[in-house]
Amino acid sequence: MDRRSILTGGAAAFGALAITAVTSGSSLAEAAESYPGLYPDPATTPVPNPPLPKNLTRAERRHLETFDELDFEVFSHADWARLGESHAQNIRVHWPDGHHTDGIDKHIEDLSALFVWAPDTRIHSHPLRIAKNELTAVTGVMQGTFTRPKPDGNGGFIQPTGKKYAINMATVGIWNRRGIMDEEFLFWDNQTFNQQIGIA
Template identity: 60%
Template sequence: MKTKLNFTKAVMAILLVLTVTNFSLAQKSKNEYKAEVEQLKSELAKIAETNEVIAKNLATFDELDFVVFTNEEWARLHESHAEDILVHWPDGSTTTGIERHIEDLKKMFVYAPDTRIKEHPIKIGSGNLTAVMGVMEGTFTKPMPIGDGKFIDPTGKAFKINMVTIGLWDDKGVMYEEYLFWDNLTYMTQLGLAN
């Protein structure tokens, strides 16, 4: 009986020590948890702010392709592009400046005046970067200038190709660098200019 009583006292003493220890740990942890929760709230607020910027940039890009590009509203290109934008083209060439970019874009409409982008099946962003897949389509209905006053006669063929634009955005919500990707062989084949 005495052994049982000593065992019971020992268990009670251990439980008391554990309870006191847990209480002091809980108090310490409560303060630590509060600090961690505040830190997490701060980090979540930053993520939410970043996501708002990404969503705004993607909405600007939708407007760029669906309205500005498709309707050739070149005077509005500055809404999405910096004056000194660096543009990387699918053929590996680069250009600098919004005016040069506008001239290059206009050339696409000379031989296919119905060129358009009406859908973005994939849109993603991270930080100051967006990546958008668009579907560019149109019809080769007008002569295509090839230099020295020479032209390629229209084939009347329609094209529909996937293209990707990667944009780097500044804190004013305009792209300062743009990467354009599409398969030029597929494009030329659909135009009837390659096999």
């Protein structure tokens, strides 16, 4: 794989920033402060969505365009009737805490739960988008505000703090020949998430 054909412009800078953060054990924000020539932390400093990488196949381009539509329109507007445009009925979804779920109905239930306590949840930024054959890897910034009671998983509720959150996340998708995902891996830092909404 020719990495230069995938990582171009701002995407390459963001990739370098992420690698710097991982290898140094720092956050993206700390890495950006240490290396000011790199991309800023997208969760704290808005960055433009870069153009799609060059030299994509038709299928790779379609996967990334479908993923943009998924996050920017379907997810951000909680339009779950459209989730089948990007997700297979029997999709397996791996969550940041290590558990996985099977089936689109369960995935819709889990996604809907985010909007119960933060109805303004949205993703409008994809700073890095990569596609190779049936795989995509996309970074994004998920944002929202903790304005309604949050179920605590034990039959009770955590009262809203009114705090906003903006977290960096990444999604790796495995796509099938019908142009939808059979498997999805979601990554974000739950500790940072909980700290930002004031419950950690």
